[in-house]
Amino acid sequence: MRYVKAEHLEKGMVLVYTLYDNNEKILLKANRKLTQNYINRIQQLDIMGLYVFEDDEICEHTPTVSEQTRLKAIKSLKRLNIDDCIYIANNIVEEIRESESMIVETINLSSYDNYTYTHSVNVDILSVILGVACGLRDDELRRLSQAALLHDIGKTCVPIEILNKPGKLTEEEFAEVKKHPQYGYNMLKDNYDVSSVTRNAILSHHENEDGSGYPRNLTSEHIHLFAKIIHIADVYDALTTKRVYKDAMNPADALEYLMGNAERMFDKELVTIFMDYIAPYPLGVQVELSTGQKGLVVKNNRKMLSRPIVRLEGGALVDLMEHLDITIVKLLTNLNA
Ligand SMILES: [Fe+2]
Known part of the structure; x- marks a missing residue:
């Protein structure tokens, strides 16, 4: 299969994966030929690019987590249905456990309209893969997965004008954004069926190894393994996604960034394990x-x-x-x- 930028799509090309619109409705099923009408709609959706089949090719790649589960997770996050999120986070662990391969080897195709939600799902999948690679038990993986899917849930308490501000944030605004781990922790406290480990991982997902993170300036030995895992997954996905204000970094460069900042920001051993599961040169490039x-x-x-x-x-x-x-x-x- 080949990755083709949206502007280079042509009539007759055949899609590898089912394509959904921003309301999670099917726009075009996998294995269907593109018509001009569909190409126009894809270009309107701000989708960067898609995978199409090469001539007479059979696709050997199956996604680690099904598109249906991804969509269910996005819908639950959008509706702020935390009980559903917890249930789906557990399903994601099961799917990754049963998947043939945990290698992340395709380009992140999500359009940036749904960034907040797709980012949380991607962070969840990457975190569980790293958790499995670290040898965590299933009950630990479920707690990790819940924390990863809900890691930024506290942003719903930050004023939307600050979150969507296109320019640089003022010191006060940034201080408000930095409260989101604490807000997330508070939201889950006593209200939902989540463990203290899950809540603490949410609270600490922006802590750095050298104590320069937030909100508590914790240093390496005081940061829980789950928070360290989510931190790596969070930064990796953010780097490799195009946003309104920045380009997407390619996977090879993003992995280099993680390793370059190991010890200062990230746990070096975890970054090394992570690199065994992320293809620096994705399929189709x-x-x-x-x-x-x-x-x-x-x-x-x-x-x-x-x-x-x-x-x-x-x-x-x-x-x-x-x-x-x-x-x-x-x-x-x-x-x-
Ligand atoms: Fe965050």
Whole structure:
């Protein structure tokens, strides 16, 4: 499959994944051919790009969490139905437990209209993957998943004018935003069937290893593992998503950012584990190799994600695990509009 920017979509291309509009209604089902009408609607939705099939190709990639579950989570967050969120967070653990692969190897396709909600779902999925990789038990994973899905729920208590302000925040406004972990903690306290570990992870998801985070300036040994996991997932997803005020960083650069800030912001050991599950060069992107040749990433090597299999422009396959002298020097696909 190939990633195509929305402006380059053409009639007759076949979608790999079902496409939903911003109200979570099906816009176009997977395996259907695009018509001009659909292309126009996709372009109106502010969707950056989509996956389409290459000629005569069979898609080998199944998402770690089903689209239906993602949509249910988005709807529950939108309606602020916390009981439903808790239920769905538990389902997400089950789906990830049963999935064939936990590797995150596709581009984040969500349109930025629904950012607040899709971001929370992405953070949940990334957190549970990291939690499974750390060997957490199922009951621990459920608590982690609940905290991750609801990590920013306290933002509903921050005035909307501050959250949506396009420019730089004043000191007072930023101080208000920084209260959202405490607001989230308070919202769940005594009202819902969540554990104290879940609430504390929400409270501490912006704490940094060196004590420079908020709201309590905790240092490494005082930050709970769940909060450390959510912190990594939160920053990774925020970096790789395009927002009105910033471009999306590509996965390779975002992973570099995490490692570059390990010890100061993030737990280094956790970042190292995280890197084993995130493909720096997602499926369907164009890359340039150190040989000067250009090609498409068609498959990832699970044991070494930085060395995928690339199909060159002439059709030949190059497995970078077998050609250690060849490296990827550049990502050619522009992930931003
Ligand atoms: Fe947050």
